[in-house]
Amino acid sequence: MMAWLPLTLSRIATGLLHPGRPVLTTVAAALVLVPYSAFCEVIPVELRKTDTGWQLLRGGEPYFVRGAGGNHSLRQLAHAGANSIRTWDADNIDALLDEAHALGLSVTVGIWLGHERHGFDYGDETQVAAQMERARQAVLRYKDHPAVLLWGLGNEMEGFESGDNPAIWKAVNDVAAMVQALDPNHPTMTVTAEIGGDRVASVHKHSPAIDIHGINSYGGATSLYDRLRSAGASKPYLITEFGPPGPWEVAKNGWGAALEPTSTEKGDAYRRSYEQGVLQADGFALGSYAFTWGFKMEATATWFGMFLPDGSRLSAIDVMTELWSGRRPENLAPTVEALLVDGESELDPGDKVRVRAIIADPEGASVTVHWVLRPESTEYVTGGDFRPNLPDIEDALLHGDSGGATLRMPGEPGPYRLFLYAYDDSGGAATASIPLLVKGEVRTRFPIVVYEDSFDGMPWVPSGWMGNNEALTMDGEHGDNPFEGSNSIRMRYEGPFGWAAVAWQDPPNNWGDLDGGYDLSGATELELMARGEYGGERVNFGVGLLEGDRKYPDSGKTSIEGIVLTRDWQRYRVPLKKIDLSSIKSGFVVTISGRQTAVTVYLDSIRFVR
Numbered sequence: 001m002m003a004w005l006p007l008t009l010s011r012i013a014t015g016l017l018h019p020g021r022p023v024l025t026t027v028a029a030a031l032v033l034v035p036y037s038a039f040c041e042v043i044p045v046e047l048r049k050t051d052t053g054w055q056l057l058r059g060g061e062p063y064f065v066r067g068a069g070g071n072h073s074l075r076q077l078a079h080a081g082a083n084s085i086r087t088w089d090a091d092n093i094d095a096l097l098d099e100a101h102a103l104g105l106s107v108t109v110g111i112w113l114g115h116e117r118h119g120f121d122y123g124d125e126t127q128v129a130a131q132m133e134r135a136r137q138a139v140l141r142y143k144d145h146p147a148v149l150l151w152g153l154g155n156e157m158e159g160f161e162s163g164d165n166p167a168i169w170k171a172v173n174d175v176a177a178m179v180q181a182l183d184p185n186h187p188t189m190t191v192t193a194e195i196g197g198d199r200v201a202s203v204h205k206h207s208p209a210i211d212i213h214g215i216n217s218y219g220g221a222t223s224l225y226d227r228l229r230s231a232g233a234s235k236p237y238l239i240t241e242f243g244p245p246g247p248w249e250v251a252k253n254g255w256g257a258a259l260e261p262t263s264t265e266k267g268d269a270y271r272r273s274y275e276q277g278v279l280q281a282d283g284f285a286l287g288s289y290a291f292t293w294g295f296k297m298e299a300t301a302t303w304f305g306m307f308l309p310d311g312s313r314l315s316a317i318d319v320m321t322e323l324w325s326g327r328r329p330e331n332l333a334p335t336v337e338a339l340l341v342d343g344e345s346e347l348d349p350g351d352k353v354r355v356r357a358i359i360a361d362p363e364g365a366s367v368t369v370h371w372v373l374r375p376e377s378t379e380y381v382t383g384g385d386f387r388p389n390l391p392d393i394e395d396a397l398l399h400g401d402s403g404g405a406t407l408r409m410p411g412e413p414g415p416y417r418l419f420l421y422a423y424d425d426s427g428g429a430a431t432a433s434i435p436l437l438v439k440g441e442v443r444t445r446f447p448i449v450v451y452e453d454s455f456d457g458m459p460w461v462p463s464g465w466m467g468n469n470e471a472l473t474m475d476g477e478h479g480d481n482p483f484e485g486s487n488s489i490r491m492r493y494e495g496p497f498g499w500a501a502v503a504w505q506d507p508p509n510n511w512g513d514l515d516g517g518y519d520l521s522g523a524t525e526l527e528l529m530a531r532g533e534y535g536g537e538r539v540n541f542g543v544g545l546l547e548g549d550r551k552y553p554d555s556g557k558t559s560i561e562g563i564v565l566t567r568d569w570q571r572y573r574v575p576l577k578k579i580d581l582s583s584i585k586s587g588f589v590v591t592i593s594g595r596q597t598a599v600t601v602y603l604d605s606i607r608f609v610r
Contacts, residue, residue: 047212393416500591502589523576540589
């Protein structure tokens with residue numbers, strides 16, 4: 001499939017279409033549809049070794065990557081002086097490629113390769129073959145689009161240990177070799193989580209079909225070039241993610257909470273990473289992609305992101321605009337210093353606490369502020385997996401202004417984090433946060449989410465397929481008519497009667513021979529939303545699966561059976577008060593009963609509650 005443009009016959013005849021720019025004619029004539037690439041030939045990209053090192057050539061001209069990864073406005077990215085954007089997968093990117101090309105941006109097209117921590121098994125020939133076929137289809141679909149720059153094959157698929165699984169690197173090289181055969185016009189790249197362990201050796205020795213080493217590097221970006229050379233690297237590299245130091249790289253306080261840099265400090269980190277990790281490695285570094293051109297919840301609501309959810313730009317944008325374009329923005333985002341607590345940051349339930357702030361606007365404009373207290377996530381190493389935003393704690397704030405805030409701590413013991421958001425009148429913003437602790441015995445925090453918008457990053461993985469599972473398909477990011485958020489789960493069973501089931505497991509593929517699971521003591525029920533395609537679909541919902549004959553059984557097991565779904569979203573509850581929840585390896589089990597015609601079921605908002 002390819003994108004299509006409306007053109008008139010008269011416009012085609014006169015040849016007035018600018019290559020690569022989607023335009024509409026006002027001439028009255030017959031309207032026809034033509035493929036976008038009909039007037040846009042592929043722009044070949046070459047990786048060349050020169051006397052001074054490596055160089056990318058695009059359309060025969062030297063090309064240094066000034067890019068970002070994320071989903072915010074491409075128009076703003078181009079205006080900031082960038083020339084490229086990176087994706088992590090190739091799902092439905094037709095419109096993105098078209099828009100990027102129209103704005104003069106190239107695209108490193110990511111092709112997602114499975115992660116073992118998400119349940120992918122590189123020893124399973126069927127899974128590996130299916131992955132290869134998905135990659136093949138993506139390359140065939142997009143290889144002739146003029147926006148394509150590189151193929152980014154996988155992102156941190158080697159995991160976070162030594163990264164030396166030979167099965168993974170064989171699969172990476174096999175995909176890369178196939179891509180080279182299908183598309184000689186665009187180099188191949190794979191992306192690793194930094195360069196520790198055997199990553200450099202794996203990319204160089206075990207993946208000869210990989211042309212470029214993509215590296216996600218945060219706190220270590222400034223020393224990356226020297227470390228690569230010390231490790232014997234000879235292939236060129238792109239820094240495929242860089243930004244502030246990650247929560248795994250900063251100091252922790254007395255109870256283990258990561259100390260988040262302010263947005264002003266993060267802007268300085270972007271500058272150092274780019275100047276030292278990219279510009280000072282001329283002939284070896286081919287460019288970089290800043291992370292993230294947008295916003296996301298990871299570790300905290302503000303740690304990673306060059307924008308806020310409302311589109312306000314942070315200091316990182318000002319810094320990268322200057323570095324990409326050579327021009328300093330006329331109006332800079334506000335600056336903020338680290339927050340300071342008057343007194344102790346470990347408090348009793350209900351205590352008052354005062355936090356001081358120092359905020360300034362470089363142009364002297366007025367600044368408005370917003371303070372909010374939220375629970376601490378306590379999960380600082382997520383690998384980029386989806387995490388739901390944590391709720392604001394109502395009524396905690398007693399007073400807040402540009403000089404600081406006074407708040408009353410919650411009665412529930414545990415870690416919290418106070419956030420400051422400061423805004424100027426030109427779309428700029430600044431952020432800072434500080435961890436606070438309410439002393440006392442911490443109970444398990446509920447709700448505990450089983451599914452919300454995506455399978456990624458959830459405690460259990462839907463890896464336990466049972467019954468006639470060859471007739472079952474499941475999509476965890478179905479965007480049509482979710483109950484809440486952006487996506488729901490769509491399960492379709494096409495078997496002639498019979499049944500199929502899926503268990504959410506920890507760790508993945510755990511049938512009782514692996515330790516794991518979670519202590520859910522205190523939960524009173526599992527609740528979820530469900531509906532059928534037409535109504536009348538029969539399902540069972542349960543918690544726990546593994547019996548006592550297994551080495552590591554579920555501590556408890558229960559279910560509700562014989563449920564008949566309707567076409568509308570309905571809430572269902574699995575009571576849990578009477579079972580032992582101290583070690584649940586199988587967090588959720590859904591069984592679909594077959595019938596003469598296909599059965600389609602939708603699930604959303606699955607969570608343990610108290």
